[in-house]
Amino acid sequence: MSPEMLLRCAESFLNLIDTKYIIHIGRSGKLIKIQLTFDKEDAHHLMGLHYLSDRYDPRNRAKIFKDILHSPEYLKKLSSSVHWTPYLENRVICTSFLSEIIENNRTVIRYNPKRHHFHSKISAEYLLSCKNDYLQTQEL
Structure with missing residues (x-):
């Protein structure tokens, strides 16, 4: 992973710090409100740096x-x-385009850990899905 790509990713995330997304989803006559906010302490995890x-x-x-x-x-x-993998590189790229993913591809699906093939310790009820990655979230 290039230093430039990591920097670009962090700069993109910095633009989200004061942003709040409120997403309303409906299913079976029930309206659910999801609020997304971003903190500097979250960036490392979204980028996959903990690996x-x-x-x-x-x-x-x-x-x-x-x-x-x-x-x-x-x-x-x-x-x-030495731990960079194509998966982690893709995660950095997806984080770089996080605002575009949220704004342009709001596919919200109910989260079932048994159906999704990735491991996470994050407690989540919903996923915002795009072609390459997932953003985990909880109902407000």
Whole structure:
């Protein structure tokens, strides 16, 4: 993964910090409201950086985000991880386009962990789905 792509991803996420998405979905006569907000501490997880165990220290997640934005050395360190996979690279790319995914492809599906083929410790009731990735969320 290139340092430039990581930086572009962090800059895209930074634009979401003060953004709130409210999504209304209906099914069987029931209206459900989902609210999405973003925090600097969430960026590392969405980008998949927690999988880079040889280069990543999760103790201060907001500092990690700041370092990605302001420290070329830290970007190079993350980029040189031996744990980069096509899946993680795709995750960074999807996070870079998160606002577009939410605004242009609002496919909301009920989350059933037995039907989805990925492992997550995140508690979620719904998924916002696009062709390549998922965003997990809970009903308000």
